[in-house]
Amino acid sequence: MTLASYQMNKRYFTFFCLVFFCGQSFSQSGFRLIQRERTKVKFQFIDNLIIIPVEINDGTFSFILDSGVSKPIMFNIIGPSDSLKFKNIESIYLRGLGDGESTEALKSRNNKFKIGDAVNFNQDVFIISDQSINFTPRLGIPVHGIIGYDIFRDFIVEINYGSKYIRLNNPETFKYKTCKKCETLNLTLYNNKPFIDAIVEVNGGSVPVKLLMDSGGSDALWLFEDNSLGLIPEIDNYFMDFLGKGLSGSVHGKRSKLKRFSIKSFHIDNLNVAYPDSAAVSFARKYKERSGSMAGELLKRFNIIMDYKNTKVTFKKNQHFNDPFEYNKSGxxxxxxxxxxxxxxxxxxxxxxxxxxxxxxxxxxxxxxxxxxxxxxxxxxxxxxxxxxxxxxxxxxxxxxxxxxxxxxxxxxxxxxxxxxxxxxxxxxxxxxxxxxxxxxxxxxxxx
Missing domain, CATH: 2.30.42.10 (PDZ domain)
Structure with a gap:
């Protein structure tokens, strides 16, 4: 069935997201490796985002690898596509980050997805036809969608920001190497999204925070303003700015500097931090323990092993660890x-x-x-x-x-x-x- 011939059967879902978007989850057969224990996929690194090639029903597309999204979402598709041959299509509504309204999309079942030598023959995908929802203009290269949980769920995923590749490993055969320079943290999964505990120093005090690991975000760190925890920028040390674009529109907020960010023995000083407008992230704050997000500008300073099966994540410093934090000074x-x-x-x-x-x-x-x-x-x-x-x-x-x-x-x-x-x-x-x-x-x- 093509997009032009789907049956209208409207349903409503809510998608919680950060700089791009996230969502609810549904069960399916999952990805499997073809006669291999691992597969390596090179990626482009654009604006602190990981862009990987994904084959869908024998067509090749570019996707953002977003650890904060539950189901693949496609956009930037001009008109009905017979070559994609989407199957079992119905109409739904998606809600994400931003100050706009819900967006109509198509949900297609039983599609073939292939990433490297990893294949899923029964993949759900959401297709947004609204041409205004398109992240290609902000990145300057063709981007057709985002994918996350389906990959992290089925593999132990190594993200090598230093050499720009990901490696998908069979969880049953993967063996950790001894690494004295690594730090391993517990991973909390909530709505199929990964959260870690960290410490931030703000307004003269150390505050424990629970952060979404958001590889689909370009900034370094987002914190939700919270007077009770002291998570507010100093009154003379912030400015209002555009922070990003989500499924439901633009996100604005405050930009500031943070004295220190720590995960166990790793400390990063004088980093950029943003405090998004509370209305734009109201859905993202449904998880009451969540304090914000650790995104691409921070994540790129490490090589990372994401292990959903054993609910843990391993960090190791790479050559970008001491890179300066920059921002757009033109406005x-x-x-x-x-x-x-x-x-x-x-x-x-x-x-x-x-x-x-x-x-x-x-x-x-x-x-x-x-x-x-x-x-x-x-x-x-x-x-x-x-x-x-x-x-x-x-x-x-x-x-x-x-x-x-x-x-x-x-x-x-x-x-x-x-x-x-x-x-x-x-x-x-x-x-x-x-x-x-x-x-x-x-x-x-x-x-x-």
Whole structure:
């Protein structure tokens, strides 16, 4: 059955999520390894997110590996897809992070999913047709969905952030190696999502917290404001900002600095922390013991072994452990939206003899150009009173060049890296607004 021929049978489910989304769980046969004890899958690491290839009904797609999601969710699918051949489709509604409403989706059963040499022939998947729910523009590469619990449930999963691969191991045959430089913590599973205990130092005191391990989040640490625990930012040490995008819309909140974060003997000082708006994460706070989330900017500093079967997780420092914590100091967020026509010079030049008389002949150089379609980068979020806003930039402006470098030759993450430079860095932008080319300039500002 294709998407165009499903039977309408509406049901309602609630999905709790962080920067992307999470959900309820349903039983099924699960993933199995094909004649192997383990399989290794290389991943792309974009904006602190793990992107893995997933084969679905013999088509190949890119998925975010999100430890905070219970069932695979697909989006960024243009129109009905006969090639996917989704089966047993019904309509449901999903609810996730953000300030919007529930989203209609299609639930399909009995699909074939393949990741490396791991296969599930009976996989449920939720398909969102709303084109506004699409994380490809924020990441700058095609992303078609997210997957999490189904993988972590069936394997002991090694996440090597240092070498950018995951390894899925058979829980029955996996053997731990002695590791004196590792720390192993108990893992609490609630609604099929993994939680660990940690310590944060905030407002002069040490506070125990229970955090979702959220590989589907880009930030370092999210904390839910709680006066009783002292989990509130100092009044003179935070600013309001855009934090991320969830299934139900944008998430805003406070950004601040934390003196120290600790898991057993591992300590990380002076790290970034965000306090999301309580309304946007109201569903995520249904688990009363939860204090927040440990996400990609923190997780990437370790190589991790996730062991759901034995409810434990092992951390080992990697080469990123002492990386500085950076953030966008421009105050604006870009998306890759559609394409624009770019005039480019062809390599090499054409030489033409203008005279038939050999004694007076001249060679003229004619430069050849071509017109190509290149990604367009648009401003979609703007922090109030930020350097970019004060300079006169507006939502909807298309970035053409940054510091005299044409952005069509850059990836979105390369463009964003300019805004994470040290305080005082001068930023020159050429933009297009309603067909008019304009120039702007500002300096990056640190708010801490």
């Amino acid at each position: 604006m967020v870009l998306e890759q939206v559609g394409v624009r026509i770019v005039k480019e010079r062809n390599q090499g030049s054409q030489y033409i003899n203008n005279q038939s008389n050999e004694e007076n002949s001249r060679l003229s150089v004619i430069e050849a150009f071509k017109f190509t379609l290149k990604p367009a980068f648009r401003i979609v979020e703007m922090r109030s009173e930020s350097p970019s806003e004060r300079a006169g930039l507006k939502l909807g402006d298309i970035i053409l060049s940054i510091n005299n470098k044409e952005v069509h030759s850059l990836k979105l993450q390369e463009v964003n890296s300019f805004f994470r430079a040290p305080e005082g860095k001068n930023i020159k932008l050429k933009i297009e607004r309603d067909g008019v080319i304009m120039n702007f300039q500002f300096k990056l500002e640190s708010l801490w």
